[in-house]
Amino acid sequence: MAYNCVVMVKQVPDTQKITGQAMNEDGTVNRAALPAIFNPEDLNALEMALQIKEKLGGKVTVVTMGLPTAANVLRDSLYRGADEAILITDRKAAASDTLATSYIIGCAVRKLDYDIVLCGRQAIDGDTAQVGPQLAEKLGITQITYVEELLGLEGKDILVQRNVGNGWQQVKAKLPVLLTVTGDANEPRVTAAKKLMKYKNARTSIEVSGEIKAENPHADEVELAELTERKCKQLDENGMLIKVWDLDFLEADLNWCGRSGSPTKVHRIQSVVLTAKESREVEPTTAGISDMVHELIKDKTIA
Amino acid sequence: MISVNREGEVWVFAEQHGGKIEDTPLELMSKARDLADTLGVKLAAVLLGDDVKPLSKKLIQFGADKVYLIENPLLEHYQTRTYSKVIYDLIHKHNPQIVLYGATIAGRDLAPQVASAAKAGLTADCTDLQIGQHEIASNGEVHENLLFQVRPAFGGNIIATIINYDRWPQMATVREGVMPMPTPDVSRSGKVIEEKARISKDDLVLEIIKEHQRQKKVDLKAARVIVAGGAGVGSKENFKMVWDLANSLGAAPGATRAAVDLGFIDHDHQIGQTGTTVRPSLYIAIGISGAIQHQAGMSDSQKIIAINNDPDAPIFQIAHYKIVGDLNDVVPNMTKAIKEKV
Numbered sequence: 195m196a197y198n199c200v201v202m203v204k205q206v207p208d209t210q211k212i213t214g215q216a217m218n219e220d221g222t223v224n225r226a227a228l229p230a231i232f233n234p235e236d237l238n239a240l241e242m243a244l245q246i247k248e249k250l251g252g253k254v255t256v257v258t259m260g261l262p263t264a265a266n267v268l269r270d271s272l273y274r275g276a277d278e279a280i281l282i283t284d285r286k287a288a289a290s291d292t293l294a295t296s297y298i299i300g301c302a303v304r305k306l307d308y309d310i311v312l313c314g315r316q317a318i319d320g321d322t323a324q325v326g327p328q329l330a331e332k333l334g335i336t337q338i339t340y341v342e343e344l345l346g347l348e349g350k351d352i353l354v355q356r357n358v359g360n361g362w363q364q365v366k367a368k369l370p371v372l373l374t375v376t377g378d379a380n381e382p383r384v385t386a387a388k389k390l391m392k393y394k395n396a397r398t399s400i401e402v403s404g405e406i407k408a409e410n411p412h413a414d415e416v417e418l419a420e421l422t423e424r425k426c427k428q429l430d431e432n433g434m435l436i437k438v439w440d441l442d443f444l445e446a447d448l449n450w451c452g453r454s455g456s457p458t459k460v461h462r463i464q465s466v467v468l469t470a471k472e473s474r475e476v477e478p479t480t481a482g483i484s485d486m487v488h489e490l491i492k493d494k495t496i497a
Numbered sequence: 498m499i500s501v502n503r504e505g506e507v508w509v510f511a512e513q514h515g516g517k518i519e520d521t522p523l524e525l526m527s528k529a530r531d532l533a534d535t536l537g538v539k540l541a542a543v544l545l546g547d548d549v550k551p552l553s554k555k556l557i558q559f560g561a562d563k564v565y566l567i568e569n570p571l572l573e574h575y576q577t578r579t580y581s582k583v584i585y586d587l588i589h590k591h592n593p594q595i596v597l598y599g600a601t602i603a604g605r606d607l608a609p610q611v612a613s614a615a616k617a618g619l620t621a622d623c624t625d626l627q628i629g630q631h632e633i634a635s636n637g638e639v640h641e642n643l644l645f646q647v648r649p650a651f652g653g654n655i656i657a658t659i660i661n662y663d664r665w666p667q668m669a670t671v672r673e674g675v676m677p678m679p680t681p682d683v684s685r686s687g688k689v690i691e692e693k694a695r696i697s698k699d700d701l702v703l704e705i706i707k708e709h710q711r712q713k714k715v716d717l718k719a720a721r722v723i724v725a726g727g728a729g730v731g732s733k734e735n736f737k738m739v740w741d742l743a744n745s746l747g748a749a750p751g752a753t754r755a756a757v758d759l760g761f762i763d764h765d766h767q768i769g770q771t772g773t774t775v776r777p778s779l780y781i782a783i784g785i786s787g788a789i790q791h792q793a794g795m796s797d798s799q800k801i802i803a804i805n806n807d808p809d810a811p812i813f814q815i816a817h818y819k820i821v822g823d824l825n826d827v828v829p830n831m832t833k834a835i836k837e838k839v
Contacts, residue, residue: 323621331613461659
């Protein structure tokens with residue numbers, strides 16, 4: 195039996211490489227100030243889906259929500275072996291918290307045929323691990339979080355091993371399911387040169403429109419629209435068009451999207467500056483260290 | 498959608514497995530007690546399981562005024578579907594204003610399901626909770642007595658305070674080890690309120706085939722003294738001096754994520770944002786530069802000794818004793834001094 199896998203991925207700022215001020219005044223993230231990368235555990239989710247496809251057949255569809263530049267992680271997914279890519283982007287989705295995000299991507303996933311939805315355990319920008327479970331609730335399907343190994347998939351039954359903190363647990367469930375996959379699950383493959391050659395020209399309609407505009411500086415709006423449409427059609431025929439879905443297309447209720455759909459708000463953001471109240475330098479000599487140890491014994495810090 | 502209810506209680510999900518309450522919800526009880534007192538409302542623990550009534554007493558001793566007890570054979574093992582259904586029903590019935598969960602694996606699996614069903618806000622992995630007021634900048638509207646949900650974000654580089662003022666309950670998961678374990682008060686009394694679970698066998702959507710419990714190799718949270726090494730220690734062989742110093746002090750050996758990733762020591766020893774949070778009497782940091790992610794897990798230590806050859810290492814900003822020097826000399830020297838004196 196072949197399986198349709200939908201993989202939710204996210205383009206994230208590389209939080210390991212934060213330099214200077216990466217925050218806007220309102221407490222939101224200035225993503226432009228940081229290098230954007232493929233969220234690491236989403237690569238593990240994609241790898242698991244690709245292995246299912248290779249072993250049992252089926253299709254891997256990758257979905258992301260974000261700025262138009264998030265098309266980069268979709269192309270990256272195509273380079274690794276995904277069959278189809280969908281970008282959810284809309285200004286009205288900006289400032290969505292995890293609840294609003296799960297509502298919007300839920301509207302999108304419902305439009306797809308799926309047996310298994312796979313998400314990374316968490317994204318390194320927020321580290322919340324909430325969108326996966328919230329998406330499962332929105333879809334009304336079984337969730338299995340912290341999956342570290344896929345042990346079996348047969349008919350409608352899936353068997354996985356999940357991390358439970360102080361050990362592991364093997365659980366069986368009926369499809370459809372949503373899995374959140376940990377970084378221990380597998381070693382994500384690198385991009386394949388052949389697929390890179392094939393998909394490097396894959397574009398979203400937004401990208402096409404930008405490129406056409408740059409190539410035809412003197413064309414008017416009508417001409418540009420015509421050229422864009424022609425190019426998109428051509429890309430689509432060759433399987434090179436990355437779909438773009440907005441909130442209208444998703445028929446999403448705007449009350450549940452963006453700021454109005456987000457119960458959590460930022461009250462305050464502080465930079466982390468930690469300092470010790472009293473501190474002193476200790477000479478790295480036998481005498482210096484001996485005095486310090488003596489002091490710590492005297493004040494009963496060490497017994 | 499659940500509306501704002503100023504009289505609502507403060508709740509803590511009393512996660513238990515096999516008849517033992519997890520540490521994190523117990524740690525949470527003291528903070529939850531403070532929040533309830535500040536708001537002038539009751540603190541309730543929510544206890545689900547099969548045959549777990551005896552645990553109610555412990556929850557009351559740890560600060561609960563009430564325990565909502567839901568016993569059912571279908572709740573014997575934690576499962577997302579059954580537990581989230583029961584908690585959602587309870588929230589609907591009693592309208593609490595705050596619901597807190599430990600940020601354990603089960604807590605992080607459960608809370609988002611409940612939040613999604615209740616269409617409520619949820620803040621993950623809080624390190625502090627307070628009651629405060631918020632003024633909306635655009636219209637000057639002031640909301641009082643809100644739950645400030647304080648958490649590190651962006652890989653620990655910033656601390657964000659999150660609120661929700663228009664849709665309740667206010668929910669958060671709280672990191673393990675960030676709040677001190679309260680001392681139980683055996684003289685406390687409280688009420689146990691038994692509730693029914695509206696679940697059926699069909700809600701047990703997972704079949705648990707096999708389980709394996711793994712003992713952690715070290716109990717960092719219980720350690721009075723921790724000796725931790727970072728990438729600066731250089732090699733697995735060299736890491737032996739961390740163990741030696743720890744042994745001389747009866748201390749637990751710890752490590753940074755970098756040291757763990759380099760294979761110097763097992764992951765169980767990892768301290769920091771992605772490891773264990775500790776607050777020992779003494780923390781000795783060896784060859785640790787002090788990345789913010791590491792500091793997040795140890796900056797509350799009562800005394801910190803830092804040994805590093807780089808005088809500009811960020812760890813020195815939080816150290817009480819700064820030793821700038823070659824750790825290969827300093828650490829054996831310190832081990833020797835301790836063996837002589839203790």
